[in-house]
Amino acid sequence: MSDREEHGFTLDPRLAADTAFVADWELSRVLLMDDARFPWLILVPRRKDLVELDDLATHEQAQLLSEIGRAMAALRNCAPCDKLNVGALGNIVRQLHVHVVARREDDLAWPGPVWGSGAATRYGQAGREALIANLRR
Amino acid sequence: MSDREEHGFTLDPRLAADTAFVADWELSRVLLMDDARFPWLILVPRRKDLVELDDLATHEQAQLLSEIGRAMAALRNCAPCDKLNVGALGNIVRQLHVHVVARREDDLAWPGPVWGSGAATRYGQAGREALIANLRR
Numbered sequence: 558m559s560d561r562e563e564h565g566f567t568l569d570p571r572l573a574a575d576t577a578f579v580a581d582w583e584l585s586r587v588l589l590m591d592d593a594r595f596p597w598l599i600l601v602p603r604r605k606d607l608v609e610l611d612d613l614a615t616h617e618q619a620q621l622l623s624e625i626g627r628a629m630a631a632l633r634n635c636a637p638c639d640k641l642n643v644g645a646l647g648n649i650v651r652q653l654h655v656h657v658v659a660r661r662e663d664d665l666a667w668p669g670p671v672w673g674s675g676a677a678t679r680y681g682q683a684g685r686e687a688l689i690a691n692l693r694r
Numbered sequence: 695m696s697d698r699e700e701h702g703f704t705l706d707p708r709l710a711a712d713t714a715f716v717a718d719w720e721l722s723r724v725l726l727m728d729d730a731r732f733p734w735l736i737l738v739p740r741r742k743d744l745v746e747l748d749d750l751a752t753h754e755q756a757q758l759l760s761e762i763g764r765a766m767a768a769l770r771n772c773a774p775c776d777k778l779n780v781g782a783l784g785n786i787v788r789q790l791h792v793h794v795v796a797r798r799e800d801d802l803a804w805p806g807p808v809w810g811s812g813a814a815t816r817y818g819q820a821g822r823e824a825l826i827a828n829l830r831r
Contacts, residue, residue, distance in 0.1 A: 670781075
C-alpha cells in the first residue's frame with residue numbers, strides 16, 4: 558500500500574532524507590537514522606496530521622508504546638548499550654515521530670542528548686544494510 | 695504514605711534537588727523542574743528499581759502514557775507553547791523519569807533540546823508556588 562493510500566500518511570521529506578527504511582509495523586514506519594555515531598531508530602505513526610503524542614487516539618498511543626518497546630528490544634539485540642533514550646521532540650520536524658536511541662557511556666555525546674550533538678556521520682552502504690538486516694530479525 | 699512504604703520507592707536525590715513537588719498521581723510523582731526558562735514537568739513512576747520504560751509492566755506503561763497526556767494538558771493550560779517535548783533519557787539520573795516540557799519558538803534553547811542547554815534559572819518562591827498551584831488545577 559502506498560503512503561498516500563494509507564490514512565493519507567506521507568513521510569516528512571526531512572525525515573526521509575536523514576534515514577533509511579527498516580520496516581512498517583502495525584502503526585509505525587520504522588526508520589534507521591543514518592548516523593553511525595548512535596544506533597538510532599525513529600518510529601513514525603502512519604497517520605496524517607499528527608504532531609503531539611496526544612493527537613493519537615488512546616488505543617494508538619498504546620500501540621505506539623508497544624512498538625517503542627519493540628524498537629528498544631531490537632536495538633539491544635544489535636547494539637550493546639548502557640541506556641536507551643526515548644524522545645518525542647518535533648521542534649524542527651513537526652510530523653509526530655519518536656526517537657529510540659541506544660546510548661553508550663563512551664559515545665560521542667554522552668551524557669548529553671543526541672539531538673543537537675553535531676553533524677551525522679553517515680553509515681557506509683554495507684554497514685547500513687547489515688544493521689538493517691539485523692534490526693529486522 | 696511515605697515513599698518507603700509505597701513499593702519501596704525513593705526519589706533520586708538529584709531529581710529531588712532540582713525540582714519541586716507538584717502532586718502524586720496514580721502512578722507517578724509529578725515534579726516541577728526548578729528552571730524558569732522552560733515550563734517543565736517530570737513524572738517519576740513510584741516503583742523501585744526502574745530504569746527503562748520497558749521495566750514497567752504493560753498496564754503501568756499505559757498508565758504512564760495517560761499521565762504524560764495529563765501533564766501535557768496541564769502545561770498547555772499554564773504556559774502557551776508551540777510544541778511539547780517528551781523524553782525519557784536517564785543518562786545522568788538512572789531512576790526512570792519522563793520529561794514533559796513546554797517549548798516556545800522564542801525560548802532560550804529553541805529548536806534544540808532543553809537537556810544540556812546550560813544552567814537552570816531557579817524560580818522565585820512566589821512564581822514557583824503560583825505555577826504549581828496552577829498546574830494542580
